[in-house]
Amino acid sequence: GWKLKKLAERPPARTVTMRAASLLLAALVCQAAARYTPDWTSLDSRPLPAWYDEAKVGIFIHWGVFSVPGFGSEWFWWHWKGQEPPDPSCVKFMSENYPPGFSYPEFAPQFHAEFFDPEEWADLFKASGAKYVVLTAKHHEGFTNWGSPNSWNWNSVDTGPHRDLVGDLGDAVRNRSLHYGLYNSLFEWFNPLYLTDKKNGFKTQEFVMQKLLPELYNMVVRYRPELIWSDGDWEAPDTYWHSPEFLAWLYNDSPIKDVIVTNDRWGSGCSCKHGGYYNCEDKYTPGQLPDHKWEKCTSVDTRSWGYRRNMKLSELMDLPTIVKDLVATVALGGNYLLNVGPTPDGMIPALFEERLRGLGAWLQVNGEAIYASKPWRIQLENSTIPVWYTSKGSSVYATLTANPPKPSLQLLEPKTSASTKVTLLGFPVPLPWTPLQPGVGLTILLPNLPFTAAQAWTLRLDGVQ
Ligand SMILES: *[C@@H]1O[C@H](CO)[C@@H](O)[C@H](O)[C@H]1NC(C)=O
Numbered sequence: 001g002w003k004l005k006k007l008a009e010r011p012p013a014r015t016v017t018m019r020a021a022s023l024l025l026a027a028l029v030c031q032a033a034a035r036y037t038p039d040w041t042s043l044d045s046r047p048l049p050a051w052y053d054e055a056k057v058g059i060f061i062h063w064g065v066f067s068v069p070g071f072g073s074e075w076f077w078w079h080w081k082g083q084e085p086p087d088p089s090c091v092k093f094m095s096e097n098y099p100p101g102f103s104y105p106e107f108a109p110q111f112h113a114e115f116f117d118p119e120e121w122a123d124l125f126k127a128s129g130a131k132y133v134v135l136t137a138k139h140h141e142g143f144t145n146w147g148s149p150n151s152w153n154w155n156s157v158d159t160g161p162h163r164d165l166v167g168d169l170g171d172a173v174r175n176r177s178l179h180y181g182l183y184n185s186l187f188e189w190f191n192p193l194y195l196t197d198k199k200n201g202f203k204t205q206e207f208v209m210q211k212l213l214p215e216l217y218n219m220v221v222r223y224r225p226e227l228i229w230s231d232g233d234w235e236a237p238d239t240y241w242h243s244p245e246f247l248a249w250l251y252n253d254s255p256i257k258d259v260i261v262t263n264d265r266w267g268s269g270c271s272c273k274h275g276g277y278y279n280c281e282d283k284y285t286p287g288q289l290p291d292h293k294w295e296k297c298t299s300v301d302t303r304s305w306g307y308r309r310n311m312k313l314s315e316l317m318d319l320p321t322i323v324k325d326l327v328a329t330v331a332l333g334g335n336y337l338l339n340v341g342p343t344p345d346g347m348i349p350a351l352f353e354e355r356l357r358g359l360g361a362w363l364q365v366n367g368e369a370i371y372a373s374k375p376w377r378i379q380l381e382n383s384t385i386p387v388w389y390t391s392k393g394s395s396v397y398a399t400l401t402a403n404p405p406k407p408s409l410q411l412l413e414p415k416t417s418a419s420t421k422v423t424l425l426g427f428p429v430p431l432p433w434t435p436l437q438p439g440v441g442l443t444i445l446l447p448n449l450p451f452t453a454a455q456a457w458t459l460r461l462d463g464v465q
């Protein structure tokens with residue numbers, strides 16, 4: 001900045017060429033300063049692109065060959081054939097329902113996706129109020145939902161759907177002005193190259209150099225995701241995965257360098273420490289306001305991320321639980337990434353759809369307290385019922401995640417003034433209130449709260465501190 005300003009102040013006697021050369025030099029200096037080096041000090045210093053914190057709500061989709069057995073979870077293959085001893089329920093399920101010798105890859109041709117309509121999915125995600133969508137481009141099974149040239153015959157174009165699932169969903173999602181992210185597992189449970197490297201104590205990098213990296217660079221250039229949700233990192237260090245070098249390229253030279261957002265799963269010990277935003281562990285729920293941007297990923301089906309044919313209603317999050325979880329997450333500065341597992345034929349189970357539409361209906365009225373909000377100085381007040389605070393500009397939002405027992409509600413934390421005004425979102429007239437003590441706290445007279453399946457209501461407080 002200051003170099004350009006100096007140039008502008010120079011006397012006009014200088015020649016145009018000199019000026020141009022100096023400007024070019026200044027531009028080069030600026031650019032050089034903005035480059036990231038492949039180390040965590042440099043990579044961690046990159047500011048997170050603004051769209052991500054403003055978005056707050058995303059939809060996560062776990063879809064792959066694991067959706068075909070639809071039993072246990074997306075970890076089925078590992079539980080059946082990887083871990084020692086195997087999960088007896090998986091062994092029993094296979095011996096009772098499949099011929100002897102049936103192998104996991106034989107599920108792939110049954111991944112038909114014949115009802116997959118990306119436009120319908122994208123309409124649903126839009127209606128859910130989500131601002132971004134993250135699809136498993138490749139889970140730990142190694143099957144790519146796109147025609148990866150590095151995953152011969154183990155991808156959705158060569159077998160199964162015979163379709164570019166990543167590309168088709170991406171087009172539909174972006175057409176609705178939603179951001180598009182891709183989940184990518186670094187490790188692959190049974191890839192022979194990976195198993196060799198693992199046997200060598202990760203001192204060789206055959207898998208990383210021949211499979212992982214070529215595929216990952218290709219995926220980025222082809223689909224230009226705005227978010228890379230990295231996973232499957234924990235068995236090996238970042239140096240094995242080559243993550244710092246990949247991220248430096250991503251941030252400096254990739255076609256998405258200005259918009260790309262990443263998480264924190266880039267090698268053992270990275271989670272909750274390095275990368276873009278933090279996922280920490282799955283379903284992470286901090287007790288107080290973290291000092292780094294984070295995301296809670298969670299699943300409507302509490303037992304699985306992938307589709308389970310034997311899921312039961314009692315095992316699903318209901319809408320009030322989802323909205324409560326979202327509100328608490330956003331109040332604590334997090335984003336909320338809610339997962340659904342589509343069926344192998346390409347349908348989003350109707351119960352998941354019902355949850356997503358319910359969430360969207362709630363956000364239609366109350367989204368003002370969520371999108372682009374910031375944590376307030378107090379996040380939770382729990383005097384009578386839990387009340388979660390957020391803020392935006394000079395407004396403070398108090399979301400009640402239960403129906404108060406009395407028609408008058410006390411809030412202890414806000415500092416009131418003569419100009420304080422209280423509004424219930426979705427309700428036409430301001431609510432009467434009186435101070436609890438001079439200048440501190442208020443008693444608000446609530447109307448009959450309008451029906452909402454989410455059982456949560458938001459008050460906007462203006463003129464408070
Ligand atoms: C979505 O697609 C329609 C029809 O092709 C097009 O008119 C519209 O501009 C697209 N919108 C965006 C945001 O890309």
Ligand SMILES: *[C@@H]1O[C@H](CO)[C@@H](O)[C@H](O)[C@H]1NC(C)=O
Nearest residue numbers: 380381382383384385386387
């Ligand atoms: C709020 O308080 C009630 C009763 O004291 C308690 O049961 C509940 O767990 C608290 N909720 C939160 C979110 O702290």
